[in-house]
Amino acid sequence: MIDLLVTGAAVITMDPARRVLEGGQVAVDGGEIVAVGRDLGLEARKAIHAPHGVILPGLINGHTHIYQALIEGIGYDMHFDPWNWRFLFPLVSRMVPEDAEVSAELAALEMLRSGTTTVSDHWYMHTDLENIYRVTETLDRAGLRAQMVYGLLDRTFAGERSQSEFMTMIHPAETLLAEARRYVGAWHGKHRTTVALGPGSTEDISQDLMMKTVVLARELGLNVSTHAAGWIEINAYTLRHFGERDLEHLNTMGLTGPRGVFFHAVWLSDREIEMLAQTGSKVVHCPLANAYLGYGIAPLTRLLARGVPVGLGTDGAASYTYDLWEVGRAAAILQKASRLDGEAVTAEEVLTMLTIGGARALGLENQIGSIEPGKRADFIVMDFDQPHLLPGGRFAPKLVYSGRGSDVTHAVIDGQVVMEDRRVKTLDESRVMSRALEARRDLIARAGQETRDLLAAPWPTSGPAWRSLAGRKSTEAG
Ligand SMILES: [Zn+2]
Structure with missing residues (x-):
């Protein structure tokens, strides 16, 4: 019985042979990748099935x-x-x-x-x-x-x-x-x-x-x-x-x-x-x-x-x-x-x-960067069941030229499922957002006139907005 088994439409291993395994699986135990292949026949305490998911290193x-x-x-x-x-x-x-x-x-x-x-x-x-x-x-x-x-x-x-x-x-x-x-x-x-x-x-x-x-x-x-x-x-x-x-x-x-x-x-x-x-x-x-x-x-x-x-x-x-x-x-x-x-x-x-x-x-290539047995289990799943990622072609160009961060559904780091079905499990997302808004307001309130001027600059008639302030005295001491 291993900790985690993830099955996807393909595994892009980034190993030295750059193997791409269609219908591949990644097996994880103790935070480490223990096997990569098809039909591994392993039992796991947690299984993730992503039939449209492409698994690649984080x-x-x-x-x-x-x-x-x-x-x-x-x-x-x-x-x-x-x-x-x-x-x-x-x-x-x-x-x-x-x-x-x-x-x-x-x-x-x-x-x-x-x-x-x-x-x-x-x-x-x-x-x-x-x-x-x-x-x-x-x-x-x-x-x-x-x-x-x-x-x-x-x-x-x-x-x-x-x-x-x-x-x-x-x-x-x-x-x-x-x-x-x-x-x-x-x-x-x-x-x-x-x-x-x-x-x-x-x-x-x-x-x-x-x-x-x-x-x-x-x-x-x-x-x-x-x-x-x-x-x-x-x-x-x-x-x-x-x-x-x-x-x-x-x-x-x-x-x-x-x-x-x-x-x-x-x-x-x-x-x-x-x-x-x-x-x-x-x-x-x-x-x-x-x-x-x-x-x-x-x-x-x-x-x-x-x-x-x-x-x-x-x-x-x-x-x-x-x-x-x-x-x-x-x-x-x-x-x-x-x-x-x-x-x-x-x-x-x-x-x-x-x-x-x-x-x-x-200098971390012995630990991470590819999906290979013996490496730490850091990998992600990209959802290819979307109009801009129609499967059937080669994966590399679609990932690089069409892929977006919002296509990532799962993230595993050191064997821990940190994001599952687009939900980050380690952070309270709404609390992060509200704290950030508050901190930004506070930081701006403590900043000087220069910052308030940048925020209040009118929509520019030509060139960048900050240039309309260029004639005004800067608060910096230089
Ligand atoms: Zn830098």
Whole structure:
């Protein structure tokens, strides 16, 4: 008698042979996948029959900032600098642990409903050093698997206005190193959570803290995960200060290697792509957020051609979604369009990045990312009994080009049925929504005039709404 037996129309295993088993079953015991096949003849304490369901590994969101879940829809259609200084900081620099918890609940609900089973959250919003504990506890309670990236910023955030009143997430290097160590001790390897260390970017952190972070990560055997070459200005910044491009500088500082995880990786030279490939470094590609902010389109096809492990991420509020199906589709479509090549990225490559590729990027490929005996039981079921998912063709292109988060009916994480028939069992959905609404109102009430102006801006006669406020004095101190 095993714990769980799930039967579907097909199992997309994402195993090394990429087997697709029509009418397949997945057997789970003790949180682990114990068998995959047809007519396994096993008895289970719980059985799920999904005759129209396609079973595939749970999706892996390799990079996000969960604290931004509460604030979408306030400042929008902005470039990165005003997005940070006029929209983001005035709101989130006042974040308290309660806000952190509620944002994590809201994000967790959206992630579980849309098929994400593992998330890597880059948390640097240390306006209160307890924030990250509340977030981690919340994700744990929701049943998600997490790789929390402990953010370390001792200078500023995405720019040079280090004296701004908004830089409440900045702490001295020694505080951050001690706090990171405390957090690793509390959470690394506990339940389904692992921890990585995360400098914000080369702009945000002193050389001294960057070096000490690399040393600490080596001592503790952790990934170092950071934003790299995400926006064009950062290459100008690192060339001016260090005489190197951003990724070159990260390489000099010792961040490249099998434990180096680089978010965005847009503005790369051929030499830097080679550097990533030669060192065994990993990339998390965030095509929607990059496109939305006008950051550009990462050289995905060249990274894949060089064998760099690539996962996909939503990033924070700039993608306006936690639905990884949207992100996967954008990854393919943007490459096809920009390279004038309909074969640039395939549906199978997108499914790989969403599952086993994402696992490899986070260093979790021995545990998750495919449906194979011996791996932890993280998988989802997609309902193909719908007009936009008429079965009978090949599954991969329909999943990637037609699939949506709302097609996910079941989510199993570490053997636990976290969502069944579209009902999330680990969170009280209506309570999550009402708490989030309340927290957002409260956050806005505590924010300054800048935020109230953004919300009250009239429908624009031309251009983005925030531009109509451009002549008014900003409350930021810069
Ligand atoms: Zn990011």
